[in-house]
């Protein structure tokens with residue numbers, strides 16, 4: 001088969017025609033680099049989304065009033081009341097691990113001459129057990145007695161401690177805030193950190209993130225438009241969500257569509273689905289550019305065969321067989337497109353890394369994709385190189401030698 | 405005779421160019437023996453190259469028979485003809501036909517590449533062949549860095565790579581000055597003395613004088629076939 005000799009020959013031919021070889025490879029380079037860049041960006045995005053959701057826990061869900069259904073006006077009794085929450089907990093003792101009203105508030109605060117904005121998130125007992133990425137640096141998390149005693153306590157992030165108190169350990173300090181138009185002094189009982197999340201970096205929220213016992217954020221009547229839940233993670237989240245929803249609508253004597261469930265798991269599935277579809281669509285466009293690249297290779301190989309007709313004649317006169325000539329040209333086109341594939345892979349990874357570095361995301365490059373891309377480009381080279389190579393191989397030696 | 409190497413029987417070659425048909429060889433009967441040194445002469449267009457191409461298995465006859473070492477080439481497949489060109493025949497052209505952008509050494513190695521000879525042996529032998537034609541110091545030169553006479557010597561070295569017994573040269577001195585022509589002819593003489601059958605096409609009488617048999621063509625026929633010397637006497 002003379003594979004080794006033919007590889008050397010092909011490399012010499014490519015080297016002696018650098019510009020042309022490069023232009024020929026361009027189609028493949030563009031095709032492969034876009035495939036690699038897009039799949040890598042897609043995979044990285046999926047990875048980030050996955051991490052983001054994992055931070056909240058895959059068994060996290062919200063149940064809230066469906067705004068569309070409430071357009072004709074909502075009645076006070078439609079809101080989710082403490083007794084509804086209790087009923088849910090009693091009805092699903094195993095499947096609901098955590099259920100509290102979903103309440104949050106923002107407030108300016110001042111410590112001496114230092115100012116800042118706090119974003120207060122209402123939590124119940126054991127919240128940190130479910131949202132696993134919270135690390136307490138000093139003090140403690142909001143606990144049962146804080147929640148049940150409706151105490152004015154707050155757990156703040158490290159950044160807030162450093163910026164407002166000029167020290168990391170701010171436990172025991174006091175923060176003045178406004179909740180539901182009422183001034184309150186909250187005692188810092190803990191300082192925490194969470195790994196930076198994509199959403200934070202993307203929205204650049206300037207408010208410090210803090211946790212408070214949820215009752216202190218509630219209005220007097222304790223009514224809620226939404227609840228946050230952590231569920232039995234062994235079970236299908238969508239099915240569980242539907243059970244909760246129908247139970248709640250039954251006790252509230254409402255249409256089941258009156259309440260909505262937003263489960264982390266199904267949201268993630270939806271996002272991944274969109275990302276997947278996007279990857280496929282753009283991947284298909286990239287595949288078309290690969291085909292165009294392949295046609296470019298075929299074109300240049302046909303030119304090359306014509307240019308080298310005399311050489312082919314000489315080789316045949318010296319005893320080259322049809323198969324030898326076929327292999328020579330086939331290997332050349334495979335090598336051209338494989339080199340294009342390698343350059344395209346490097347370029348694609350570079351594009352993906354640069355693009356992702358703006359979003360401060362680590363690129364995920366699937367080695368399978370690289371093997372597939374380079375392999376596929378070689379196949380493109382083989383497929384589109386076959387016709388020119390056969391044309392070369394079938395040349396009549398006398399006619400080829402006579403060619404000028 | 406037992407040592408006949410080439411025999412043609414009423415061999416014709418017709419080039420079919422679609423509209424007109426050119427009968428380049430019109431019933432050739434010819435026998436060539438091992439060790440002969442033959443010159444083929446004749447006017448332009450008389451069919452000399454056509455005959456050489458058929459002898460060299462680059463082309464097939466239209467009618468009649470060509471026996472190479474007693475085997476009718478009609479019986480041979482294209483791959484077998486490739487093997488014949490590779491092993492049994494060394495072909496030298498007027499225009500040298502070296503592969504450009506490929507060193508003299510690599511050019512000489514080519515027939516051995518197609519003969520599946522290993523890289524080391526190939527290189528060693530190619531250097532030896534270049535030495536035999538006085539070009540050991542030009543091994544790494546590209547064809548465009550060589551003179552006409554040097555190119556033709558590289559071509560001869562290449563033709564001899566697989567030790568063929570038949571050497572065919574179609575106007576080997578056609579592009580060379582008289583000094584280089586004589587040098588080339590001396591190489592052919594040496595090859596003939598070593599027992600090879602050498603057939604050359606030439607237009608020049610003094611080149612033909614080197615050989616021991618002169619065959620003259622006109623219009624696709626052999627019109628004269630004279631033995632001038634004893635075989636191997638050059």
Ligand SMILES: Nc1ncnc2c1ncn2[C@@H]1O[C@H](COP(=O)(O)OP(=O)(O)OP(=O)(O)O)[C@@H](O)[C@H]1O
Pocket residue numbers: 419420421426427428446447448449450451452453454455
């Ligand atoms: N491929 C071809 N197609 C058509 N006609 C051809 C072809 N090759 C040769 N001929 C014709 O065949 C005849 C013999 O050609 P050939 O090349 O054998 O002549 P020659 O004796 O070698 O001439 P010269 O001395 O000029 O080289 C010529 O009339 C030529 O035109």
Ligand SMILES: [Mg+2]
Pocket residue numbers: 452453454574
């Ligand atoms: Mg001729």
